[in-house]
Amino acid sequence: MKIKKVILIFTIMLAISGCTNNGNNKTQIKTLEKAPKALGDTYEELSKVLDSIGKIERINLDIDVKDRERSSGDQKQQKPTNGEQSQDKQDSGSGQDSGKGSGTQESNNKVSQDKSEQSSDKKPDEKIKEIWKDIDKSLEDIYQKWSGYENEGIKKGASKDSVSKFKDSINKLTASVEEEDTIKIYEFGSQSLLNLKPFFSLYKDEYRGEICDLKYSIYQFYVKAITNDKESAKSAVIGKEENINKIRMLISDNEEKIKNLEKVNSSLENMDISLEEDSRMVYVFEKDTMIKNLESLE
Numbered sequence: 001m002k003i004k005k006v007i008l009i010f011t012i013m014l015a016i017s018g019c020t021n022n023g024n025n026k027t028q029i030k031t032l033e034k035a036p037k038a039l040g041d042t043y044e045e046l047s048k049v050l051d052s053i054g055k056i057e058r059i060n061l062d063i064d065v066k067d068r069e070r071s072s073g074d075q076k077q078q079k080p081t082n083g084e085q086s087q088d089k090q091d092s093g094s095g096q097d098s099g100k101g102s103g104t105q106e107s108n109n110k111v112s113q114d115k116s117e118q119s120s121d122k123k124p125d126e127k128i129k130e131i132w133k134d135i136d137k138s139l140e141d142i143y144q145k146w147s148g149y150e151n152e153g154i155k156k157g158a159s160k161d162s163v164s165k166f167k168d169s170i171n172k173l174t175a176s177v178e179e180e181d182t183i184k185i186y187e188f189g190s191q192s193l194l195n196l197k198p199f200f201s202l203y204k205d206e207y208r209g210e211i212c213d214l215k216y217s218i219y220q221f222y223v224k225a226i227t228n229d230k231e232s233a234k235s236a237v238i239g240k241e242e243n244i245n246k247i248r249m250l251i252s253d254n255e256e257k258i259k260n261l262e263k264v265n266s267s268l269e270n271m272d273i274s275l276e277e278d279s280r281m282v283y284v285f286e287k288d289t290m291i292k293n294l295e296s297l298e
Helices: 002-029 037-060 063-077 083-090 098-118 124-156 160-179 183-202 207-228 230-238 240-251 255-276 280-295
Strands: none
Touching: 002 083, 037 124, 037 183, 037 207, 037 280, 124 160, 160 183, 183 207, 207 240, 207 255, 230 240, 230 255, 240 255, 255 280
């Protein structure tokens, strides 16, 4: 009789253990519902277009040139003294093996320096021409990536109106690039980002749609600021709490991203301060910093 009780207890313990393990397995197997790669690629290429037009602006404003001059000045200040050069010579001659290693390292450094100098020696017009080519390539990629996703989005539940709005904004963006009209590129590029939001919203664990919305607001703030429409600029970044909260809910287990999100939220609340300076460079730095902070959440 005792043996039967022992067997019964042992069987019950095994059954409980099996149920517990199955519960753990279900937790581990859980997968997130994210947007397909083609949609993500469309978003990335669109972001590249807007980043690239920003690079052209910085060149036209001589921002990159000034940064390079500061860097060059720092390198001159760090140039070794005669005593340090003598010590380097002694160290390099202290052994045959170390001499070979030093020579190889110096050779590699020289190659790297030569490449850097070749890049920095390019005239602004040449750099801008290359960036426009990159923009053209990104636009073509957007059309191709979107073509690979469009039907899947409709099957997932996207409306035909959403599809039409995105296509229309992309076509307007492309025409603006053809005209090399910077303000229109920001206008229709940011609209294209906003028009991507409904597609990301089809996937319950995606928050890139909210980032698209926030990027749209930042670029709209910038466009309105540089065209001296300060009231519209202020309005562009007001009332973004819902976007912030949705992102916070989906990244709640990532402390680093939560910190970056709070940084974004704080900056949004204080962006209108930059309007007091009426400075194009201030607006550029504000825009670029905010976009960089948003991209740290991806």
